[in-house]
Amino acid sequence: MAERTLYDKIWQSHTVGLLPTGQTQLFIGLHLIHEITTAPAFDMLREKGMDVAFRDRTFATVDHIVPTDMRQRPFLDKEAEDLTQALERNVAQFGVEFFGLDSMNQGIVHVIGPQLGLTQPGMTLACGDSHTSTHGAFGTLAFGIGTSQVRDVLATQTLAMDKLKVRRINVNGALGTGVYAKDVILHIIRQLGVGGGKGFAYEYGGEVIDRMNMEERMTVCNMSIEGGALVGYVNPDQTTFDYLKGRPHAPKGEAFDKAVKYWQSVASDTDAKFDEFVNYEGKDIEPTVTWGINPGQSVGVSEKMPLPDKLSDPESAKKAYEHMGWTPGAPIIGTPVNVAFIGSCTNGRLADFRAAAKIAKGRKVNPNVRALVVPGSAEVKKLAEAEGLDKIFEEAGFQWREAGCSMCLAMNPDKLNGREVSASSSNRNFIGRQGSPQGRTLLMSPAMVVAAALNGKVVDVRQYE
Amino acid sequence: MSEIIKIVKITGTALPMRGNEIDTDRIIPARYLKEVSFARMGDYPFFDERYTGEGKKKDHPFNDPEYSGASILFVNKNFGCGSSREHAPQALNRFGIKVIVGESFAAIFAGNCTMMGVPTVTASEKDIQQLIKSVEENPKTEYTVDIDNKTLTYGKVKIAIDLPDTYRTALTMGSWDSTALLRANLEQVKQTAKKLPYMNNFAS
Numbered sequence A: 001m002a003e004r005t006l007y008d009k010i011w012q013s014h015t016v017g018l019l020p021t022g023q024t025q026l027f028i029g030l031h032l033i034h035e036i037t038t039a040p041a042f043d044m045l046r047e048k049g050m051d052v053a054f055r056d057r058t059f060a061t062v063d064h065i066v067p068t069d070m071r072q073r074p075f076l077d078k079e080a081e082d083l084t085q086a087l088e089r090n091v092a093q094f095g096v097e098f099f100g101l102d103s104m105n106q107g108i109v110h111v112i113g114p115q116l117g118l119t120q121p122g123m124t125l126a127c128g129d130s131h132t133s134t135h136g137a138f139g140t141l142a143f144g145i146g147t148s149q150v151r152d153v154l155a156t157q158t159l160a161m162d163k164l165k166v167r168r169i170n171v172n173g174a175l176g177t178g179v180y181a182k183d184v185i186l187h188i189i190r191q192l193g194v195g196g197g198k199g200f201a202y203e204y205g206g207e208v209i210d211r212m213n214m215e216e217r218m219t220v221c222n223m224s225i226e227g228g229a230l231v232g233y234v235n236p237d238q239t240t241f242d243y244l245k246g247r248p249h250a251p252k253g254e255a256f257d258k259a260v261k262y263w264q265s266v267a268s269d270t271d272a273k274f275d276e277f278v279n280y281e282g283k284d285i286e287p288t289v290t291w292g293i294n295p296g297q298s299v300g301v302s303e304k305m306p307l308p309d310k311l312s313d314p315e316s317a318k319k320a321y322e323h324m325g326w327t328p329g330a331p332i333i334g335t336p337v338n339v340a341f342i343g344s345c346t347n348g349r350l351a352d353f354r355a356a357a358k359i360a361k362g363r364k365v366n367p368n369v370r371a372l373v374v375p376g377s378a379e380v381k382k383l384a385e386a387e388g389l390d391k392i393f394e395e396a397g398f399q400w401r402e403a404g405c406s407m408c409l410a411m412n413p414d415k416l417n418g419r420e421v422s423a424s425s426s427n428r429n430f431i432g433r434q435g436s437p438q439g440r441t442l443l444m445s446p447a448m449v450v451a452a453a454l455n456g457k458v459v460d461v462r463q464y465e
Numbered sequence B: 001m002s003e004i005i006k007i008v009k010i011t012g013t014a015l016p017m018r019g020n021e022i023d024t025d026r027i028i029p030a031r032y033l034k035e036v037s038f039a040r041m042g043d044y045p046f047f048d049e050r051y052t053g054e055g056k057k058k059d060h061p062f063n064d065p066e067y068s069g070a071s072i073l074f075v076n077k078n079f080g081c082g083s084s085r086e087h088a089p090q091a092l093n094r095f096g097i098k099v100i101v102g103e104s105f106a107a108i109f110a111g112n113c114t115m116m117g118v119p120t121v122t123a124s125e126k127d128i129q130q131l132i133k134s135v136e137e138n139p140k141t142e143y144t145v146d147i148d149n150k151t152l153t154y155g156k157v158k159i160a161i162d163l164p165d166t167y168r169t170a171l172t173m174g175s176w177d178s179t180a181l182l183r184a185n186l187e188q189v190k191q192t193a194k195k196l197p198y199m200n201n202f203a204s
Ligand code: SF4
Pocket: A063, A064, A108, A109, A110, A129, A131, A344, A345, A346, A404, A405, A408, A409, A426, A427
């Protein structure tokens, strides 16, 4: 049968049946868990005397609350220690494979899944974290879920779901120098709105996406949820297969060739029917910076911050200005920056660090800026160090840390203080997100973060490229 | 599973929380995610907006004694966007909220609420404005949210509300706690799994 999207195909092959509620029971091929959303789910299993239904399809790590400087146990933060211990107990009791702090495979769930070759095309994947859409870069249907759904997946390896519509988003042409995957997704969210993806899966394609490496595709898919789309994906192609080849959990030898055939077969048909189409031109995308309190409130770096009355939602914009303290209509360039953060599941991978290091090399962070680089996984850290990127960052005045989520959500000791403004490569600029209720966050690409760190204010990174 | 609880109708007073795009970081700041259980979540909704750094109460609908005891929450657009944390609906629910009425909701948040038996229902922008006004003018107003018939009534006013049919069925049938429902098909689950080539790492 032709005319089907990747979404349709995977949905169909993973359907267990229709539930009396009208929802579909969908099989989940891979379940990734971490310390934050799982403790109550395991408690519920224990209460009801249930087992983990498919424990060999379940993998655990610690990422959200781990300190990235001193990792000595017990952690200084007692609650972080308790939560980590709860996970350690749970994985031991239920027999789930665990990449703990001493494992080379520890890291942010959305970094280690791909890196280990666990995330594969044609699969369904769930994780109790909203940025699970990251894995869609592989042509995987990946769902961010809540704790009671974590319980459902643990107990049954399935979810009760409603089918989404599919919006194809083409990014045509080519990107200019100094313009990165992060700018592409910020641009898309700005255009379609933070709620614009509601009820949709986003399929990303077009020349710009086709040319991206896997890490760049992950950056794009990662922020689908910030545009309101539960699922975002890119069709698997040779870039995907090359990335997977030789990874620890990827099929080997003859099985790999078979896998490639299957992976090719799940891509959307050339005549696939989409519910909606949108087109963007790569050349229209500038380095992009958020000025407000949601990821859709952004401008190109050469633009001025918008006047609330010119926007579709003036109320949200006014609220944003109230918190941020900027003047509507002022240029975004020159906005002061006190903290620079490079990391997170959006931009905490080797390719991100290479791009950032290129700008940082031989330059110095402004003395008024506290700057840190936090690898997305222990493996990313090792690879970056092998290339000497850590030295480049440290010589420039960045701190080089252990792997974790860190200042993306500041559940560990890495936090903003007071009204500090952070230039951040993460994915959320919500009020309070980076640990200070009064703190302010400007989202941008890792290269732009470096440029901001060097100058103590927002500048156009293209002056360095 | 324990007894079946059907959620068909909710009657009570309401609490208005104005604003679009109220995200789950605001509903429950991340530091409270470190607690190993949900038990104390009811103390925390909107904590950073409700208290000063020194722990003094600020002006906030969730602090206002006029609204104490409310079981219905009125909100605007895209409520609950952002982080998937279930702590957010847990915090609201444990605070006493049994149903949320808004212009629109973020998908994960709405799913989390439904699975806890807290309906998230939508109404038109105009109706929401009217509802918020009515409760601000008279916090003692009683509202009835009828999930089955998709209506909300108070005094002589009756407005249309909406929610996805699958959620409505789950709530009114009492099958919103989905684990039991899914677990009943474990045999079919295994059959589906067997047909997926990656389940045996493409060996056969
Ligand atoms: S890096 Fe940030 S968004 Fe990603 S998993 Fe960690 S906390 Fe969530």
